[in-house]
Amino acid sequence: MRLIVIILLLLVQTFAFAQTKQMSLEDAVYGRYTYLYPESMSGLQWMDDEHFSFIEDKSIVAESAKSGEKSTVFSLNELNEITGANLQRIPSYRWIGQTDLLISDAKKYWLVDSNTKNVKYKIELPENADNASFSEEGQYVAFTQGHDLFVALANGTTKQITSDGGNGIVNGQTVHRNEFGISGGIFNSPKGNFVAFYRKDESMVKDYPLVDFMARQAELTPVKYPMAGMASHHVTLGVYNIESGVTTFLKTGEPLDHFLTNVAWSPDEKSIYMAELNREQNHMQLNCYDVVTGEKVKTLFEESSDTYVEPLYPVQFSKVNPGEFYYLSRLDGWFHVYKYNTDGKLVQQITKGEWEVTNILGFDAKEKTLFVEATLDDPLQNNIYKVDVKSGETERLSKEDGVHGGTLSPDAAYVLDRWSGTEVPGKVDLISSNGKNTRTIFASEDPLKDYQLGENKLVSLKTKDGKYDLFGRLILPNDFDPAKKYPVVVYVYGGPHSQLVTKGWQNQARWWQYYMASQGYIAFTLDNRGTNNRGRAFETAIHRNLGVLETEDQMQGIEYLLSLPYVDADRIGVHGWSYGGFMTLNLKLKHPEIFKVAAAGGPVVDWSMYEIMYGERYMDMPQENPEGYKNSDMTKYVENLDGKLMLIHGVQDATVVMQHSMKFLRECVKQNKQVDFFAYPIHEHNVRGKDRVHLMEKVSRYFFENL
Incomplete structure (x- = not known):
């Protein structure tokens, strides 16, 4: 009996010990994507x-x-x-x-x-082949070598499609800096008879000087970087006939610096449908081109906006009626599914409401039922729904709250649902499309089960004008005592196409925030206006004045924090990277009375030095919006600098070029303002690999020593 008691005591002690394991910095940074990532x-x-x-x-x-x-x-x-x-x-x-x-x-x-x-x-394929794209119908793989395009056939032969690559000409690769939903530059036709491809001419774009300091003598490694208001590259779409070897370029006309995106083949391979966007990004045409002649057949419809139009999804042709297609658009202010015919006539808006369709999964055989992922129930969730095409009636198929992603079976009888929830690290459920049956086919163990973590809770606030809800995440220190006062570290991003707070696993927290909580800090994050899945008005509110409403919303979060009796109002810090670096500077410089310490990584300092496709969408051209560019230039607020500020930048950054930090540092010197700076040689926009542990130790120590 005594032996049994001893064993039970040991088990209890072991369990208690397991629950008090502290997260190390290596756990938080390296482990997040390896041994602490759910299976x-x-x-x-x-x-x-x-x-x-x-x-x-x-x-x-x-x-x-x-x-x-x-x-x-x-x-x-x-x-x-x-x-x-x-x-x-x-x-x-x-x-x-x-x-x-x-x-x-x-x-x-x-x-x-x-x-x-x-x-x-x-x-x-050859060893140096890139951007490979397999065609099952054509039995070939299209690929690039250098800046030219080739196709390798199943019969063992290889054909060279282009030969003009180099000196600013790039074939078969992504264009427009991956904006507008672009992820590649090769588009195989449905029956495998053609290869469509992007041809980019960036010879008119100035070479931007990046320097490789690791060589015996530092070497220049220039990149093409089109800055806002300057010359942009020119893109055309070629169509290569596999049998004849002839290439026809679509006659997309002028101006040459417009944007070509959302490329889609018609099922019969006779036409290509493509969204064309003007340089100003406020007017889009969905155009149809003849594959053989390259001539524009017609404009099916157009979309315009006083802010911007951002086409992200190619048309999807009906398998029941090839004269119709489905299109995902924010035409009414929210991403919804529309059905058009090939004359451009709107047949039907299938989904409606103040919520976003985030993905089209497919249809049943007769296309009477549509399956989508959407935010209908909650903007912090992504759920799977089936929609009656005729009535628009919607039924939720995913059962539990969380962030779900589905794959529809070929006959639409089942959905494979990969998902996570606040306390669910990862599951895969098999759902019958009639909504009656669900079984779990995989459940991940919780890799954090042995760690002591601070309490993680969601926060709902209002914008200053009361118009919108704002959602945040608050993580308390591990050994939280409400009678004590704690410092706060705000982690911010705040830019378009981001959502840092969801009802996914751990409310989508970063493990570094748990690490800071284990060191006695409160960790806070808020998604401001301009971020994702909240509709067009919420996103475009920041247009032409980046940093203004975002900062106002973040300060609503600060107001909430200051209302908490356990927050030390004199010890608030902020950290962010890229757009988050820009926001870190906004908060630190515009509210020096609040933010004692700030660490800005890869920050945008002056939007006139950012690239065209992203920068001009949200700010227009500098010559069109001089006041907006002036107000968002962080060097204009250096005179407000008080307390501790550190800038960090990757030396090879070709996204937010080092020039931003250099301009800011120069202004600090001119105004006799002290600022800390650290550069990461060989790294681009993000510091990756084992060096990331070094980065986050640098950031963490900055708060430990100064906040």
Whole structure:
């Protein structure tokens, strides 16, 4: 009996000890993306109407959605035997049809018949190939070498599509600095007969001098960086005919510095549909072009705004009626799904309301039911819904609160739902599309279960005018005592296309904030106007005056903090990077009486030195908005600098170039203002890898020593 009591006491002590493990800085920074990242299902995808597959124990495993029965499709050893490769792990793969498996590894592609276990064909790319794009119908891989475009065919031949790359000409790569939803520069046609591609001419854009200080003699490594109001690159779209070898460029006309985005093929390969946006970014045309002649056939519709129009999603053609397509747009102020015909006539607005559709998952076979991800129930969540196309009636399929992402089965009978919640590190649920059945097929263990963490809670505030809700996240120190006073570190970003506070795992907190809480600091974050998933009016309120309303909203958060009896009003600090660095300077310089310490990383100091596509969308050109640019220039507020401020910048930063920090430091010297500065050699806009631990130790110590 005594032995049992001793064992129980030891178990209790062990459990108590496990709950008091303190988060180290390495845990917070490196562990966040490695050993403290929740496990997930690798390679999860639909195989056919009934089965989905995933990687487990060095094998591709299939599971029946109906019965849950599992079977091994391919083991790693089998794949090595079939392909003759020496794979060390299951490589990237996807199903082509219901029996063919495409696997790719180290510039090699194999199409394997899962029934016969034979390789149908193999395509091997050169070592220096980039931007590879596989066409299942055409049995080829389009790719780039240097600045030219090629296509490797399953018959073993390779064709060169372009030969003018270099000296400012770039083919087959992303353009417009990845704005407007652009993520690549190659667009294979549905039947595999053509390759459409971007051709970028940036010869008119000035070379921006980046310096590599690691060479024996420092070397110039210039990049093309088009700054606001200056010359922008010119983009055209070429269409290469695989059989004839002929390339036709679409006649997109002038002005040459407009933006071409959201490229989509018609199902019959006769037309390309594309959103074209003017340099001012306030007028968009959805245009149709003839693939053979390159001529513009028609403009289907146009969208204009007194702020900006930002097309992000290509049209999706109906599989039931090829004369119709679906389009995701903020036409009424919120992202919703519209159906148009190919004459440009609006057939129907399918979803409506003051909420955002964030993704179209697909339709059932007759396209009577639409499946989407959306924020209908809560802007802090992303849930999965089915929508009756005729009536617009909407039903939520994801059961629990959190941030959900779905993959629809080919027959639309099931949805694979990957999600996390405030206290759920990660799950995958299988949901029947009738909404009646759900089963969990994977649940991650909590990698933070052994750590003592500060209380993490959501905060809801109002903008100063009472018009909008603002959402924040407050993390208290581990050993919080409401009778004590604690310093606060505000972590800020605040720019467009961001949302730092959600009902995902841990309310989307960064582990560094938990680390600071373990060191006796309150950690606070707020999403201000201009951020994502809140509708067009909320986002575009900052137009032409960046930093003004964002700062006002952040100060609403400060007002809330100051109302808490346990906040030390004399010890408030702020840290942010990129747009967050810009916001850190705004807060520190405009409210020096509040912010004692600030650490600004990669900060935008002067928007006239930022790139065209992003900068001009939110600020217009400097010559069009001189007052706005002046008011958002952080050097104009250096005279207010009081207390401790540190700037940090990557030496090779080609996003927010080092010139920003240099301009700010020069103004500090001119005004005899002391400021701290640290540069990270070889690093670009973000300090990555093991050096990131060094970065966050630098930031943390700055607060420890000064706040």
